Amino acid sequence: MSQIAEQIAVQTNTPVTHEEIIHENTLYAEPIAHIGSFAITNSLVTSGFALIIIITLSLLIKKSIKKVPTGIQNAMEMVIEGFLGIFDGVTGSRKKSLQFAPLVLTFFFFILINNWLGLLPGVGSIGQIVVHDGEKIFVPYLRGATADLNTTLALATLGVVISHIIGVITIGWWNYLNKFINIKALLEIPGKIKRDPMILLINPIKVFVGFIEIIGELAKVASLSFRLFGNVFAGEVLLASMSAILAYGIPIPFMFLEVLVGLIQALIFAMLILTYLTINTTAEEH
Numbered sequence: 001m002s003q004i005a006e007q008i009a010v011q012t013n014t015p016v017t018h019e020e021i022i023h024e025n026t027l028y029a030e031p032i033a034h035i036g037s038f039a040i041t042n043s044l045v046t047s048g049f050a051l052i053i054i055i056t057l058s059l060l061i062k063k064s065i066k067k068v069p070t071g072i073q074n075a076m077e078m079v080i081e082g083f084l085g086i087f088d089g090v091t092g093s094r095k096k097s098l099q100f101a102p103l104v105l106t107f108f109f110f111i112l113i114n115n116w117l118g119l120l121p122g123v124g125s126i127g128q129i130v131v132h133d134g135e136k137i138f139v140p141y142l143r144g145a146t147a148d149l150n151t152t153l154a155l156a157t158l159g160v161v162i163s164h165i166i167g168v169i170t171i172g173w174w175n176y177l178n179k180f181i182n183i184k185a186l187l188e189i190p191g192k193i194k195r196d197p198m199i200l201l202i203n204p205i206k207v208f209v210g211f212i213e214i215i216g217e218l219a220k221v222a223s224l225s226f227r228l229f230g231n232v233f234a235g236e237v238l239l240a241s242m243s244a245i246l247a248y249g250i251p252i253p254f255m256f257l258e259v260l261v262g263l264i265q266a267l268i269f270a271m272l273i274l275t276y277l278t279i280n281t282t283a284e285e286h
Contacts, residue, residue: 029148030139032128042140043148046123050113050145080105090271091278100277107159108270111146115232115262118144119239119255146232146265149225156224159273160217167280175283180217182210224272231265 029041061076069077083105087097117123127140145151168176178184185203192199235258242254 042143043145046117046142047145053113090274104270104274107273108266111269112266114145146228147236149229152225152229156221160220163276163280170281171283180210180214182207228265228269
């Protein structure tokens with residue numbers, strides 16, 4: 001612990017003491033500044049950097065667009081075409097793939113960049129020492145945003161809510177409402193009961209299944225957010241543990257592993273959002 005304290009003291013220009021400094025990976029993002037009552041957390045700052053990177057790259061690519069693609073434009077067109085091919089396997093339609101691609105790829109690149117930013121040198125290791133309840137605690141200035149449950153929960157909620165909004169716009173509010181609160185099934189009973197008495201059993205089951213669907217939509221938010229958070233946070237803890245054993249050499253293979261995990265988790269999140277969009281824009285009878 002004394003060696004870690006000395007390293008932190010050097011990085012933060014703090015005099016070296018023999019007092020214990022607590023440095024641990026917390027489940028929550030740590031505030032590093034305040035604007036009034038609004039706390040600016042280390043994960044929020046990292047998210048800001050990710051947005052700046054995405055916007056900058058987008059503007060650079062837009063400026064360099066030519067009729068005959070070369071260089072980075074050619075590479076990006078290959079990437080987009082590859083993604084559209086994958087999307088077609090989910091949507092079953094190139095029209096839908098093109099419609100959903102801007103939203104889905106925005107989720108993918110935002111999550112991917114945030115996952116990889118958390119692996120850069122200095123992220124999680126350069127910060128300040130604060131005193132809380134008589135204990136000295138090291139708070140990093142930057143932290144991988146997707147290692148914060150607040151960020152992943154916000155992304156999951158946004159993705160699921162947007163999929164419902166697009167679903168309502170695509171198939172109409174009445175058809176969409178009946179996916180969850182099946183009023184149509186109840187209204188059919190009086191007109192069909194003479195011809196098909198089994199409707200008294202089948203249609204109430206349809207209504208009950210609709211309520212289960214509502215629970216399923218809430219489960220989507222929990223599943224998306226905890227899957228991404230759990231994998232990224234676990235990687236953060238793993239790298240910290242390996243660095244504590246030996247700062248040089250040992251963490252390198254694990255860093256390459258986390259680069260791959262970051263890519264896979266971003267792709268899984270984006271593909272699940274695409275799946276929800278496809279399902280919610282398909283009429284029930286189809």
